[in-house]
Amino acid sequence: MKITITEPKLPTSGALAIGVLKGGVLLSTGKQLDKVAKGALSKAIKGSRFTGGKGQWLDIIAPAGIGADRVLLGGLGEAKTITRAGLENFGGSAVQRLSGSGVKTIAIACDPVKGAKVDIALGAASLAFGARLASYRFDKYRTTLKAKDRPSVTAVTVLAKGKPNVAAARKEFKSLDAIADGVFMTRDLVSEPANILYPESMAKECRTLAKLGVKVEVLGEARMAKLGMGALLGVGQGSRRESQLVVMTWQGTNAKTKPVAFVGKGVTFDTGGISLKPGPGMEMMKWDMGGAGAVIGLMKALAGRKAKANVIGVVGLVENMPDGNAQRPGDIVTSMSGQTIEILNTDAEGRLVLADALWYTQNRFKPQFMVNLATLTGAIIVALGHEHAGMFSNNDKLSEQLSDAGQEVDEKVWRMPLSDAYDKKINCAIADMKNIGGRDAGSTTAAQFLQRYVKKVPWAHLDIAGTAWADKGKPTVPKGGTGWGVRMLDRLVANHYEGK
Ligand code: BES
Numbered sequence: 001m002k003i004t005i006t007e008p009k010l011p012t013s014g015a016l017a018i019g020v021l022k023g024g025v026l027l028s029t030g031k032q033l034d035k036v037a038k039g040a041l042s043k044a045i046k047g048s049r050f051t052g053g054k055g056q057w058l059d060i061i062a063p064a065g066i067g068a069d070r071v072l073l074g075g076l077g078e079a080k081t082i083t084r085a086g087l088e089n090f091g092g093s094a095v096q097r098l099s100g101s102g103v104k105t106i107a108i109a110c111d112p113v114k115g116a117k118v119d120i121a122l123g124a125a126s127l128a129f130g131a132r133l134a135s136y137r138f139d140k141y142r143t144t145l146k147a148k149d150r151p152s153v154t155a156v157t158v159l160a161k162g163k164p165n166v167a168a169a170r171k172e173f174k175s176l177d178a179i180a181d182g183v184f185m186t187r188d189l190v191s192e193p194a195n196i197l198y199p200e201s202m203a204k205e206c207r208t209l210a211k212l213g214v215k216v217e218v219l220g221e222a223r224m225a226k227l228g229m230g231a232l233l234g235v236g237q238g239s240r241r242e243s244q245l246v247v248m249t250w251q252g253t254n255a256k257t258k259p260v261a262f263v264g265k266g267v268t269f270d271t272g273g274i275s276l277k278p279g280p281g282m283e284m285m286k287w288d289m290g291g292a293g294a295v296i297g298l299m300k301a302l303a304g305r306k307a308k309a310n311v312i313g314v315v316g317l318v319e320n321m322p323d324g325n326a327q328r329p330g331d332i333v334t335s336m337s338g339q340t341i342e343i344l345n346t347d348a349e350g351r352l353v354l355a356d357a358l359w360y361t362q363n364r365f366k367p368q369f370m371v372n373l374a375t376l377t378g379a380i381i382v383a384l385g386h387e388h389a390g391m392f393s394n395n396d397k398l399s400e401q402l403s404d405a406g407q408e409v410d411e412k413v414w415r416m417p418l419s420d421a422y423d424k425k426i427n428c429a430i431a432d433m434k435n436i437g438g439r440d441a442g443s444t445t446a447a448q449f450l451q452r453y454v455k456k457v458p459w460a461h462l463d464i465a466g467t468a469w470a471d472k473g474k475p476t477v478p479k480g481g482t483g484w485g486v487r488m489l490d491r492l493v494a495n496h497y498e499g500k
């Protein structure tokens with residue numbers, strides 16, 4: 001889909017989307033159209049339940065006197081409640097509503113709104129960003145899809161008044177477009193099936209970031225064995241596919257600051273191993289690499305917009321399979337840290353992968369902080385559903401920065417507890433720890449396990465089992481792989497860890 005931002009020129013065909021404030025108040029483009037259409041818009045509002053409330057839409061087809069084939073009125077709510085995220089949703093909804101309508105082009109008017117906190121330039125860029133995010137599709141395997149079943153919309157134009165506004169909006173959108181590229185990469189990775197995406201092919205995807213200036217190193221099993229990564233390697237030992245650890249480095253500034261680090265769980269398929277999962281729903285475990293997918297998409301976003309920050313991305317890539325060579329319940333493995341683990345359930349594998357990935361990252365890079373993402377526990381879905389990711393952290397400042405970034409981009413986190421009392425639950429009689437803590441507080445005992453591999457560095461673990469995939473779409477997030485985490489972590493970096 002082609003997205004452009006230009007000075008206003010009313011379209012002579014296609015759709016035109018305009019915003020309406022609470023109370024049915026038309027903005028400048030709306031007023032102008034209402035005049036040429038002899039009051040058709042105000043009449044349509046009067047004859048409907050549309051009040052301009054946030055998220056409401058009213059579709060007017062072929063209004064007399066107007067060039068566009070249809071005019072979409074979209075509710076913005078009250079002026080002072082307009083936010084960037086709200087405008088992204090507006091742009092996204094416009095695209096999604098018209099996607100299968102036959103309409104080929106959409107113009108979205110970005111009119112000035114008295115009392116709004118978002119200016120025209122940022123507003124126009126946000127509308128364009130939302131439209132782009134909504135246009136995502138994963139249909140590469142739909143080889144017999146007919147043209148009439150594909151989306152009809154091929155171009156979106158955002159209309160912003162004033163040359164300086166257009167220039168500023170285009171500049172802003174250039175960065176947002178790079179972020180969308182990162183989100184799309186994550187969505188693609190999460191959507192790919194496990195016969196196509198396995199540790200080595202996923203490492204190959206990481207290598208594509210080299211063309212953006214990201215340094216990519218791939219460690220195979222021999223290197224990891226030398227480093228003593230017995231926890232990660234144990235998970236992959238039942239798979240025909242070789243495990244991989246990928247280190248991505250984005251050096252966006254020469255400033256001598258310590259890097260920030262992101263670490264992802266990349267289980268390309270989780271059968272549970274010998275502690276085999278039940279059959280129904282097991283296909284979902286192709287997206288058990290969602291944490292790694294988010295880290296890779298984030299690196300793409302940051303490099304794509306040339307973020308002035310030094311960032312490390314590390315992903316542990318393994319496939320968890322039952323096999324004659326697979327790890328057994330009762331096995332004891334030694335992690336890179338030297339700590340030993342009794343494996344009581346081979347399905348609690350993500351924490352084993354992260355134990356070595358976290359240890360390696362903090363020792364090699366001495367980062368300012370580490371944030372890891374993982375589809376770690378089913379229990380976090382029981383606790384928080386799909387609205388928030390679970391956040392566990394040893395640091396209040398980092399937690400606050402993550403919460404705020406999440407609020408801003410509508411990828412929200414909810415902080416969950418850590419404490420010695422929970423930590424005790426993974427003590428073990430014959431090794432340093434066991435890999436499960438019993439039925440209670442399953443997400444927290446998993447987090448406590450990770451914390452045993454974090455030394456003094458500020459750290460946060462985001463359990464994204466409930467947010468990496470969506471069965472129901474939202475305006476800027478079609479159903480399927482969501483790309484959750486790319487936008488909020490990009491925002492975290494932009495807000496606090498980036499030079500000017
Ligand atoms: N990958 C799963 C967690 C998961 C479940 C992610 C559902 C997304 C949707 C993880 O490896 C796992 O199997 N966790 C177990 C832990 C248990 C064995 C302690 C779980 O949550 O049941």
Ligand code: MN
Nearest residue numbers: 270347348349
């Ligand atoms: Mn598992």
Ligand code: ZN
Nearest residue numbers: 267270288350
């Ligand atoms: Zn898993």
